[in-house]
Amino acid sequence: MSGCVFCDIVARRQPAEIVYEDERTMAFLDINPANPGHTLVIPKRHAATIFDIDEEDAAAVMRTAVRVARAIRQAFSPDGLNLVQSNGRAGGQEIFHLHVHVIPRWVGDGLRLARPPVVRRERPLSEVAAEIRRALAQMGEPGA
Numbered sequence: 001m002s003g004c005v006f007c008d009i010v011a012r013r014q015p016a017e018i019v020y021e022d023e024r025t026m027a028f029l030d031i032n033p034a035n036p037g038h039t040l041v042i043p044k045r046h047a048a049t050i051f052d053i054d055e056e057d058a059a060a061v062m063r064t065a066v067r068v069a070r071a072i073r074q075a076f077s078p079d080g081l082n083l084v085q086s087n088g089r090a091g092g093q094e095i096f097h098l099h100v101h102v103i104p105r106w107v108g109d110g111l112r113l114a115r116p117p118v119v120r121r122e123r124p125l126s127e128v129a130a131e132i133r134r135a136l137a138q139m140g141e142p143g144a
Contacts, residue, residue, distance in 0.1 A: 001046040006097035010044045020068055024060035027068045030101065034111050037072045037104045041065045048096040049087040065100045078104035082113060 001007045008014040009028060016028040019039060030038040041064045047053035053061075069081055084101040086092040105111065136143070 001097070004046060004095075004097050006040075006042050006095060006099065007046050010042070019071070020064060022060070022064065024057055025064040027064055027102075034101075034103050035078075035105065035109060037076050037078070037102075039068050039072065039102045041068055041100045041102060042097060047098045049093065049098055050085065051087065053098050061098070061100060065102055068102050072102060072104050076104050079107045080105040084113060 005014055009016045009018075010026055016031075018026060018028045020027040020041075024044055025041060026044055027039050027041045030040050041061055043053060043057040043061050045057055047057065050058070065083060069083070072078065072081065082101070082103040082105055084103065085099070087098075103111075103113075
């Protein structure tokens with residue numbers, strides 16, 4: 001997609017420290033890492049958000065995220081790891097090409113990804129679940 005920095009990285013028009021690549025995905029270091037080893041995993045085919053990606057590319061992105069997470073564990077021995085995937089401005093997305101952050105974590109690293117969540121239980125959980133199940137059924141999803 002024209003003007004997309006991640007598409008430009010896939011096309012090799014922008015530099016990146018690529019750590020993994022296959023037919024559907026690419027993984028490269030974040031240029032503003034939260035911790036050493038902070039890697040981004042993207043689909044090669046442009047999809048702005050999770051709402052836009054096809055299921056095959058989404059599955060490929062997750063497979064690559066798992067591979068990269070295991071490599072980070074072997075390379076750096078972190079105490080833990082975060083996977084972060086944001087959608088839309090309200091969700092904190094800044095680059096509109098779907099990407100998963102794979103962030104190694106160490107006890108005491110000082111990194112705070114989010115404040116403790118605020119519990120908002122304005123409606124009974126059973127009502128909220130029913131709405132989601134209804135939407136899945138309307139979309140023809142099995143198991144709804």
